[in-house]
Amino acid sequence: MFGLANPDRFLRFTRPLTPVLWAAAAVLLVVGTWFSFTAPEDYQQGDTVRIMFVHVPAASVGLMIYGALGVSSFFALVFRHPLADAAARAAALPGAAFTALALATGSLWGKPMWGAWWAWGDARLMSVLILFLFYIGYMALRASIDDEAKATRAAAVLGLVGLINLPIVKFSVDWWNTLHQPASLLRAEGPAMPAVYLTPLLIMMAAWGVLFLAIWLTAIRTEIVRRRVVSIRARRALEA
Amino acid sequence: MLDLDMGRYAAFVWPAWGLSAIVLAALAARAAHAARRWSAELKRLQDEPGTTESQP
Numbered sequence: 001m002f003g004l005a006n007p008d009r010f011l012r013f014t015r016p017l018t019p020v021l022w023a024a025a026a027v028l029l030v031v032g033t034w035f036s037f038t039a040p041e042d043y044q045q046g047d048t049v050r051i052m053f054v055h056v057p058a059a060s061v062g063l064m065i066y067g068a069l070g071v072s073s074f075f076a077l078v079f080r081h082p083l084a085d086a087a088a089r090a091a092a093l094p095g096a097a098f099t100a101l102a103l104a105t106g107s108l109w110g111k112p113m114w115g116a117w118w119a120w121g122d123a124r125l126m127s128v129l130i131l132f133l134f135y136i137g138y139m140a141l142r143a144s145i146d147d148e149a150k151a152t153r154a155a156a157v158l159g160l161v162g163l164i165n166l167p168i169v170k171f172s173v174d175w176w177n178t179l180h181q182p183a184s185l186l187r188a189e190g191p192a193m194p195a196v197y198l199t200p201l202l203i204m205m206a207a208w209g210v211l212f213l214a215i216w217l218t219a220i221r222t223e224i225v226r227r228r229v230v231s232i233r234a235r236r237a238l239e240a
Numbered sequence: 241m242l243d244l245d246m247g248r249y250a251a252f253v254w255p256a257w258g259l260s261a262i263v264l265a266a267l268a269a270r271a272a273h274a275a276r277r278w279s280a281e282l283k284r285l286q287d288e289p290g291t292t293e294s295q296p
Contacts, residue, residue: 047249105256
């Protein structure tokens, strides 16, 4: 793992991997979409069950991305490794976008099914909103500090603090009485849904996950290249 | 069978899928565009005449 932490080796190793991830994401998205619209209407939810096939991937992958951001922040802070900082930075925008989609698609499901776009008292909705605000805060903090070393440290601390919110999001449906339904997939008794819905859901989760990996890897590689450009420009400016 | 008739829920299902498609496409396009732009800039700097460096 630490062998890959060398930026040159990282660039070389991930070069053939990146197009494979993009292609896999595209295939999974097409297949998952097909299954999403061939599944029968739910006897209670009707066609709104199809919103779940984008909502659950957006939410679960959006949550996992914060885990990646937090762990990268830890390595950036403790080992001062530039690659870890690049990884944390590259995760923030897709994480914020996925979480925003989870909120928006959940709202679009909530209106016809609950009769409300939003519920302020719901612990799951609020903890996901806080997750989104951590992403936004992380990006705003980075953007507000010009000194890259200082920005790295400050952002890494904020990134780490936000990890506290992850178990709250995950277990909010168990710890509090929420309007939001409890976990249907990761539970001791096994998934609580028939295969016709489980299949599109799992394929879509894989698709969004792999798509994030493709975006993330591409963005980390870009960040390494960007830093090289910045350092060459700085050296040329000194020589001139 | 492919079912594209969302009936009375069309106003909720299609915006959810449409929004998702737009955001995912934008993220992918942004990542690909930035990758091309910075690689081209690095190549330009490294190819500039009178410079010997290859890697910083």
